Amino acid sequence: MSHINAVSLVIVIGSFLIVTYIGFAAARWRPAEDPMHLNEWGLGGRGFGTFVSWFLLGGDIYTAYTFIAVPALVYATGAAGFYALSYTIMVFPIVFIFAPRLWSVARARGYVSPGDFVRGRHGSQGLGLAVAATGILATMPYIALQLVGIEAVLTTMGIGSPTGNSFVRDLPLIIAFAVVAAYTYLAGLRAPALIAFVKDLLIYVTVIVAIIYIPGRLGGWGHIFNAASAHLKTVNPATGKPYGSLVVMPAGEWAFATLALGSALALFVYPHAVTGVFAAKRRNVIRRNAAMLPAYSLVLGLIALFGYMARATPAVNAGVKAGGGNPQLSVPLLFARMFPSWFAGIGYSAIIIGALVPAAVMSIAAANLFTRTIYKELISPNATPAQETRVARLASLLMKVGALGFAIELNKTFSINLQLLGGIWILQTFPAVVIGLYTRWFHRIALIIGWAVGMAYGSIEAYRTSGGGQAHFGASTTSVFGHVTYIAIIALILNIAVSAVLTLVFRRIGLQDGYDETRPADYTADPVTVPAAPAGTRPPAVPSAR
Amino acid sequence: MAKHALSGKSPATWGVVTVLLVVAIFGTLWVPIYARSAPKLGPFPFFYWYQLIWVPVSAVLCWICYLLLRSKPRNRRVVPR
Numbered sequence: 001m002s003h004i005n006a007v008s009l010v011i012v013i014g015s016f017l018i019v020t021y022i023g024f025a026a027a028r029w030r031p032a033e034d035p036m037h038l039n040e041w042g043l044g045g046r047g048f049g050t051f052v053s054w055f056l057l058g059g060d061i062y063t064a065y066t067f068i069a070v071p072a073l074v075y076a077t078g079a080a081g082f083y084a085l086s087y088t089i090m091v092f093p094i095v096f097i098f099a100p101r102l103w104s105v106a107r108a109r110g111y112v113s114p115g116d117f118v119r120g121r122h123g124s125q126g127l128g129l130a131v132a133a134t135g136i137l138a139t140m141p142y143i144a145l146q147l148v149g150i151e152a153v154l155t156t157m158g159i160g161s162p163t164g165n166s167f168v169r170d171l172p173l174i175i176a177f178a179v180v181a182a183y184t185y186l187a188g189l190r191a192p193a194l195i196a197f198v199k200d201l202l203i204y205v206t207v208i209v210a211i212i213y214i215p216g217r218l219g220g221w222g223h224i225f226n227a228a229s230a231h232l233k234t235v236n237p238a239t240g241k242p243y244g245s246l247v248v249m250p251a252g253e254w255a256f257a258t259l260a261l262g263s264a265l266a267l268f269v270y271p272h273a274v275t276g277v278f279a280a281k282r283r284n285v286i287r288r289n290a291a292m293l294p295a296y297s298l299v300l301g302l303i304a305l306f307g308y309m310a311r312a313t314p315a316v317n318a319g320v321k322a323g324g325g326n327p328q329l330s331v332p333l334l335f336a337r338m339f340p341s342w343f344a345g346i347g348y349s350a351i352i353i354g355a356l357v358p359a360a361v362m363s364i365a366a367a368n369l370f371t372r373t374i375y376k377e378l379i380s381p382n383a384t385p386a387q388e389t390r391v392a393r394l395a396s397l398l399m400k401v402g403a404l405g406f407a408i409e410l411n412k413t414f415s416i417n418l419q420l421l422g423g424i425w426i427l428q429t430f431p432a433v434v435i436g437l438y439t440r441w442f443h444r445i446a447l448i449i450g451w452a453v454g455m456a457y458g459s460i461e462a463y464r465t466s467g468g469g470q471a472h473f474g475a476s477t478t479s480v481f482g483h484v485t486y487i488a489i490i491a492l493i494l495n496i497a498v499s500a501v502l503t504l505v506f507r508r509i510g511l512q513d514g515y516d517e518t519r520p521a522d523y524t525a526d527p528v529t530v531p532a533a534p535a536g537t538r539p540p541a542v543p544s545a546r
Numbered sequence: 547m548a549k550h551a552l553s554g555k556s557p558a559t560w561g562v563v564t565v566l567l568v569v570a571i572f573g574t575l576w577v578p579i580y581a582r583s584a585p586k587l588g589p590f591p592f593f594y595w596y597q598l599i600w601v602p603v604s605a606v607l608c609w610i611c612y613l614l615l616r617s618k619p620r621n622r623r624v625v626p627r
Contacts, residue, residue: 085597086574089604093570096608222589246583247593253577261575284616291609297601305594 004158005336011345012157012352015202016176019195019353023183026190037385038112041188042368042392043279046107050285050292052193056361057276057289058296059196061088061267062203063142064149064355066300069416072327074307075320078232078244080252081416085304086260088297091267096290099268099277101437101523103286106278108522113365114274115373118432123514124444125377130451131429132373135271136399138426139366141418142270143403146355146362147173148328148418153348155323156332174404176356181400184360185393189279192360199357202350203299206335210309210347211302214338218312224305227312251484255477258486259420266423266488269433271365272358283526303331310334359400367395420476424462424488428454428495435496437523443503444514450499458491555615563611570604 039046048056065084073081102117111117114135119128150173159172183191215221225246232244248256267273280286310316310330319333320326335347371392376383383391432447442450465475465487477484506513573579574597583591 079593082593082597085601086577089574089597089600090571092608093567093604096611097567220589225589225591247591248577248581250578250581253581256581257575257577284612287608287612287615291605291612294601294605294608298598301594301598301601 005341005344007341008157008336008345008348009159011342012348015198015346015349015353016179019198019356020179020183022195022198023180023187023191026183026194027187029187029190029194038368038371038388038392039110041389042112042364042371043275044189044193046279047281048193048279048285049281050288053276053280053285054289054292055196055200056189056193056279057273058293059192059199059354059357060272060276060361061091061293061358062296062300062354063358064146064351065142065416065419066303067203067331067351067354068149068152068328069145069419070300070304071307071310071331073416074304075310075330076243076307076327078228078246079248080244080256081307082248082301082304083256083259084263085297085301086256087263087267088300089294090260091264092290092293092297094264095268095293096287098434098437099286099290100283102274102433103277103280104283104525105437105518105522107283107527108525109518111372112278113271113369113372114269114429114433115369118429118436119373119377120517121436121440122432122444122447123516124448127432127444127448127451128373128377130448131432132369134425134429134451134455135369136366138422139271139362139399140403140406140422142272142422143359143362143399144406145416145418146359147177147403147406149355150176150352152326152328153332153351155326156319156329156336157348176352177359177400177404180356180360181363181397184363184396184400188393189275189361189364192357192364193279195353195357195360199350199353202346203354206347206350207299207302209343210306210335210338214309214334217338218309224308224312228308231311255484255486258489259477262427262486262488262492263420263423265430265434265492266427269429270362270422270426271369272362275361275365275368282528306331306334309338313337359403363396363399363403364392366399367392370395417476420486420488421462423486424458424476424491425455427488427492428458430492431496431499440513440516441503442499443506443511445511446499446502446506449502450495450497453498454491454495457494458487461487461491559614563614566607566611570607573600573604 070081070084073084075081102114105111105121106117109117109120111120113132115128115132118131119125122128151170154172215224218224229246232246233242235241236243245252268277277286280289307330310320310333313334315337316330316333319337320329323329323333332348332351335344339347371388375391375395376388380387428451431442431450435442461478462476465478476487478487478490479485480490580593580596583593585592587595
């Protein structure tokens with residue numbers, strides 16, 4: 001791993017430069033009358049049709065999680081890692097159910113973030129704030145996961161000396177991230193939306209070639225499954241149990257199902273996924289996409305199988321061991337050992353760009369949340385749209401710096417835990433956001449307390465789990481009533497139970513509920529135009545330039 | 547779902563859509579259905595090929611639901627109150 005392959009390096013740098021050019025050029029794509037409006041910078045003008053939305057949503061959802069974290073888990077533990085496939089299969093029917101309602105109410109009322117919606121629906125600034133803060137918090141580890149993915153590729157390529165201080169080691173990562181931050185700052189959501197085309201082209205080419213070419217070189221699928229099975233049966237000296245299994249064992253079924261369900265429920269309350277939904281032009285675009293996005297699930301399933309291919313390649317196993325037993329290296333190493341250097345370069349580029357696009361969308365989404373729900377509500381209620389956009393741009397930079405710190409200081413044994421940790425937190429906004437789309441039965445203060453209980457329980461339980469050589473935050477499951485369960489699901493149940501009980505209590509004592517500014521028709525509306533400012537917020541003191 | 551009146555679709559349509567989506571979700575949520583290695587499809591244990599086949603199945607189910615619920619685009623402007 002110590003030498004740098006010049007051909008791969010040139011290809012990676014070349015594709016990075018092309019993508020950078022596209023990122024800056026995106027500022028002039030579908031130019032807006034007034035680019036300094038959050039609908040433009042933060043939601044790309046809210047005008048993406050089925051085609052662009054498909055790439056954008058796919059780009060958001062399939063990230064370094066797909067290329068690095070999932071195959072790493074499959075490489076190390078076998079079938080248990082396939083919960084990710086199950087999750088991405090069930091997520092689209094779930095999206096189909098509630099996302100159109102969320103899109104409609106956001107379009108009718110001019111909301112740009114889930115925090116906006118919650119504040120308007122429940123008439124509660126505090127609840128909006130809780131949702132916004134949770135979104136920002138949960139997005140951080142998810143962005144950090146993207147960085148871990150990029151780092152795995154750079155390590156495999158031999159870039160960044162393994163010794164020396166962390167700043168020198170991570171310098172290429174920092175430079176790449178600074179460039180992305182620059183064009184995101186300038187072009188907003190248009191940049192990742194346009195780059196998503198290149199990203200997907202690279203990914204589909206890499207995956208199709210890999211799935212056809214590599215099994216042939218390894219002696220066929222039969223051999224790959226046998227090699228994986230043989231490894232999974234051996235006993236892990238650390239735990240005294242086998243490493244895993246080729247098919248989920250009965251004892252693991254509950255964990256498998258709750259991890260899949262929890263991840264699926266969480267995905268579309270993440271700010272970046274909501275941003276992708278809000279950027280769609282029409283209501284039907286969402287449903288059509290729910291039926292077309294599973295193409296990405298298929299790709300995820302195939303990439304998960306890369307974990308077994310890596311296991312069946314002795315050179316990869318040796319490389320992972322040499323890299324400190326870091327399973328995240330398995331897919332980049334697989335490319336390095338199986339492909340000619342130029343095609344390995346294409347594969348590396350696919351992973352790097354596939355991590356940069358969602359990182360950009362996530363930072364934009366977190367910036368929208370911060371600007372609308374925290375800055376405009378608490379700090380500067382009279383901000384003009386141009387001021388809002390300036391604040392959002394700065395916030396997107398800050399998000400990236402925060403995530404960079406997270407990634408550089410982090411233990412990297414199982415990066416998938418970063419995503420699962422984010423899921424525990426973000427799922428606690430599910431009652432206010434998703435249940436809120438259907439009913440206002442819950443009292444606003446009950447929802448806030450339920451959220452606080454879910455957050456506290458989830459964080460403490462996650463902190464208490466050990467695994468992968470870490471004393472804390474080592475896993476995302478815990479045992480309840482003899483079943484190993486994803487913490488997010490238990491926290492959500494607690495959250496809903498507390499909210500329901502307190503709602504009854506508050507009703508009984510006559511505690512005043514908030515004012516709902518939305519109307520039933522908003523949830524099925526399909527308007528072409530967007531109100532310039534969110535209805536219900538205080539009008540700006542000085543009329544904006546528009 | 548309190549949107550029958552607003553969406554202009556009959557309760558029967560909503561019923562069919564609900565059933566299709568529940569089937570799509572439970573197809574992979576109910577792990578005991580596919581946590582087994584036989585029957586194999588070539589070298590692929592059941593666990594793998596079932597999940598991979600369920601991807602297009604759930605896509606088709608969603609597509610049917612989309613066709614059932616599709617409404618003609620209304621081009622009138624909705625003025626926010």
